[in-house]
Amino acid sequence: MILDIRQKTKVNLQPIQQNFAVSFNYEIHFTNNLFSLKNPTLAQVITSDGDKKPQKVVVVVDAGLLEFCPDLLQQIANYTNFYAEVLTLASAPMLVPGGEAAKNDPNLLDQIHQLVETAGICRHSYILGIGGGAVLDLIGYAAATAHRGVRLIRIPTTVLAQNDSGIGVKNGINAFGKKNFLGTFAPPYAVINDSAFLSTLCDRDWRAGIAEAIKVALIKDPIFFNFIHENTAALVLRDMDTMQMLIYRCAQLHLQHIANAGDPFEKGSSRPLDFGHWAAHKLEQLTNYSLRHGEAVAIGIALDSTYSYLLGWLSHSEWQQILNTISALGFQLYIPELTDTSSLFPGLTEFREHLGGELTITLLQHIGKGIEVHQVDLSIYKQAISLIQDLYTKVVCSDWV
Amino acid sequence: MILDIRQKTKVNLQPIQQNFAVSFNYEIHFTNNLFSLKNPTLAQVITSDGDKKPQKVVVVVDAGLLEFCPDLLQQIANYTNFYAEVLTLASAPMLVPGGEAAKNDPNLLDQIHQLVETAGICRHSYILGIGGGAVLDLIGYAAATAHRGVRLIRIPTTVLAQNDSGIGVKNGINAFGKKNFLGTFAPPYAVINDSAFLSTLCDRDWRAGIAEAIKVALIKDPIFFNFIHENTAALVLRDMDTMQMLIYRCAQLHLQHIANAGDPFEKGSSRPLDFGHWAAHKLEQLTNYSLRHGEAVAIGIALDSTYSYLLGWLSHSEWQQILNTISALGFQLYIPELTDTSSLFPGLTEFREHLGGELTITLLQHIGKGIEVHQVDLSIYKQAISLIQDLYTKVVCSDWV
Structure with a gap:
């Protein structure tokens, strides 16, 4: 700043740089x-x-x-x-x-x-x-x-x-x-x-929220994923202690990500916590929200895990472990809207538009390790959908159809 | 956190404390x-x-x-x-x-x-x-x-x-x-x-914005107030260099306050930059927004300066200098709505409600030094209004009546 109002000399009105930080704290x-x-x-x-x-x-x-x-x-x-x-x-x-x-x-x-x-x-x-x-x-x-x-x-x-x-x-x-x-x-x-x-x-709501725990475990914490994998029966039987531990660990991982990943208000294009969510958001809309958010996320996770497997990143056994875990919890992994790709794939553009910047999708390198990509191969996504369709068409979960 | 999912031992779900800061930068x-x-x-x-x-x-x-x-x-x-x-x-x-x-x-x-x-x-x-x-x-x-x-x-x-x-x-x-x-x-x-x-x-808009410069000068920067006081003629004559200097210094003071006063998003009850504003907001509403915001702020500054003078904080000469400066710029300091105290004084409650917490009003201890108070004496405010009415009733600024 070169402005001396006492001398009334306007040398040059340099840009003023404003920098500050706001602290947020809650329990x-x-x-x-x-x-x-x-x-x-x-x-x-x-x-x-x-x-x-x-x-x-x-x-x-x-x-x-x-x-x-x-x-x-x-x-x-x-x-x-x-x-x-x-x-x-x-x-x-x-x-x-x-x-x-x-x-x-x-x-x-x-x-x-x-x-x-x-x-x-x-x-x-x-x-x-x-x-x-x-x-x-x-x-x-x-x-x-x-x-x-x-x-x-x-x-x-x-x-x-x-x-x-x-x-x-x-x-x-x-x-x-x-x-x-x-x-x-x-x-x-x-x-x-x-x-x-x-x-x-109800059982649907009890189950649906588990999808977000699977999601955060898959991108951040293999031990937590193993906990879920080993406790599918307890969760289905609605054991409250097991659910409490799942909620606590899932909340911890989400909160740590918000606090420590450097972008709590998402100014950049990275959004790893939205693993599986591009398809989930679109499927919710395509089903007129008859799908719960968590139910849609379970399908989105299955889809993006299968795509990661077809890319050669996830091993066959990791991929199977993921799908089996989701399926064992009672989630339905195939719904007809999944094969309506001309309606589904625009979800990628909408996902990008909502966040802004270039397309950024999180996939899996391993169980517990997410990785970001900026372009996708729609033909491989179609293969992934076919695979899920073949595996899960016959499984119909009666309580939500 | 005492939760070991490997042991599946839920000892105690302690509260999770979430703390993070978000940086904001702009030019x-x-x-x-x-x-x-x-x-x-x-x-x-x-x-x-x-x-x-x-x-x-x-x-x-x-x-x-x-x-x-x-x-x-x-x-x-x-x-x-x-x-x-x-x-x-x-x-x-x-x-x-x-x-x-x-x-x-x-x-x-x-x-x-x-x-x-x-x-x-x-x-x-x-x-x-x-x-x-x-x-x-x-x-x-x-x-x-x-x-x-x-x-x-x-x-x-x-x-x-x-x-x-x-x-x-x-x-x-x-x-x-x-x-x-x-x-x-x-x-x-x-x-x-x-x-x-x-x-x-138009002249009204040129003038109106000067009120915010007077405001921030009065609570933070006596040298800047003196600059305005000495340059009322140049400002009335629409000298652009003078106006540019006024805008630059006023912007600096506002930005420094936001960045350095410790509460950029106003979580507390303190809002010194709103000196003169409790009455200003209410007068805008009472005049159906025929008053410009800056015109209302000029009246609000005159009112709260007069109140500060009646409390014995501002000296008579400081008070006069403030009113003379505002008046010399062409602001009208008396409008009939000012004496309608049964409509005006609820503005104090609305000001408190908008910000929350206890009532916090900024007054002047000296030119360049604001001070916060948490209660006001309405009878002294009525005296302040009478004083302004006596001094300025005859001054009618033809371009806005």
Whole structure:
């Protein structure tokens, strides 16, 4: 800078370089029966913020939960009464439809903004978001944009949300028929994983979230993959201790990647955590979201693993181990939309467009070792699809057809 | 973490602490005649991103500009043709209404999102936003939320946008009758300040932006305040060198505050750069935005300076110097809405609510030294308003009544 206003001499208006960093810190808590009056976790999270008490809270709840947790709203009311010195319910809880429907209706976004406005929620008040990944994505987007960001405590209720989407830094809704077309990067204020919600899940939702654990294990941690491989029976039988360990390790790996891979807000083109996701996103759309996200990811993993095998990177036994693990958990690996390649392959372009820059797809070099490529051979992808079709056409999982 | 998946021993699922930092870097360039074919600034900014060329660009333009720059769209077309190896215009420029109207119509947000979608803009492509602060706030919000953030090059065309709103990290639109109710913190990819746009401004817009320079000088830099005080005549006579120096120093002070004050995304309750703004935001709303933001800020500064004087902090001569400087620049310091205190004072609550936490207002201890307070005495504010009314009722600035 060569500007001396005392001398009033304008020599040259050099560019001003602006550089700064913003720190983000949040905790993921693991608990059971969050709204039991004996459980202080939520009250402690709010107490520790250092602001004047009680703090205003509004609650947005996945309506699908109430079928399995009919007492939830009463529990929340009792809890906030019991901890009235810490938090005040500033409005009756708002219900939003569960699943992808939450992300397809822009009116829901407006309604949450309206709730923030009428309840007088400020940037130091709290939104509690309770639900599956899609509902949390919607609530997260609303929370991140009201007043330029109010505090969000995420309470993920599915396996997938507890080990992946609910603990990370993204939110979003769908627009123009494209998944997550609108959204921001906005870390939560805190996350509370309550294992009690997991026992209420139907088998599909219990299973679906395991796909993200397989994904992160395959690209980062062969020991973790082996753990999943050896525990497929326990997982199918819904052993809660095994599931808790799976969620914890999966969450750790996701969080470590966000913190340590150097690009938490994805300014570059690399996105290894989206292994298997280019096809998954497209298959969700092609099935009108009748596929769960995790179910689509399982197919996407099978596809990109098979492609990696056909390229000669994965050994035959590694490839088989991957497919057998996914299949043993009850995932269906073939659906007719997979062979509709003229609809499926544009998913590659959309995946590139969403992230920007050049196409970057993660494949597998070994179990536990991802590798990035910038171009793909569609004829080999067609072979991969044929292989999966031949192997898995006859396996039909009755509970989702 | 005490979880050994090899032993399958779940000892205790301790909370996982997530900590990371995100770096933000961008340059503010100062140039003249940005779209002259001889001016490589914009092409250089895009060239330096390291991505494959040419890069896709869409342009969103403040429609109010075309009255004074009728050739602007043609110049943009010529420029992009000339630098075709660097950038490609992916769609015809989109026009949005200038001024606060841009922030009051949610359809405009949807239309920019639609433009991003149809033009195939990805996170590595560019939106060029050209216009005043309000238009850039709208475009910034749209850019920050499409694909979770596409690159935005801001080209601010007013004094206020070049020295304050256009160079910072915020965006936003109005909702529920509240200013900036929706928005995010999202640094631009780059900013290019083109002095040629300033000569097209009407006197009101030329003057209005000076208010933000007075503001930042009063809280941070007595030498800069003295520069403004001594150059009111040159500024009224629209001396461009003086204005350029004012913009440069004002931009520097704003950027230094964002980078160095420790809270660029305003997680706390402190917001010294909003000196004079609690009343300004409310007066804008009470006048249905017939007041320019800078005009409202000038009144807000006068009010909070007078309040500081009545508290015994500012000396009589400092107070007079401040009011005389603002007045000499042609700002009107009294408007009838100022005395409607039952409408004005709720602006304090709204200011607190927007930021959250406890009420935090910046006042002046001296010229160049702001100080934060957490409560105010409304009876003294009423005295301050009466003082300003007595002093300035007769001064009517004909060009805005």
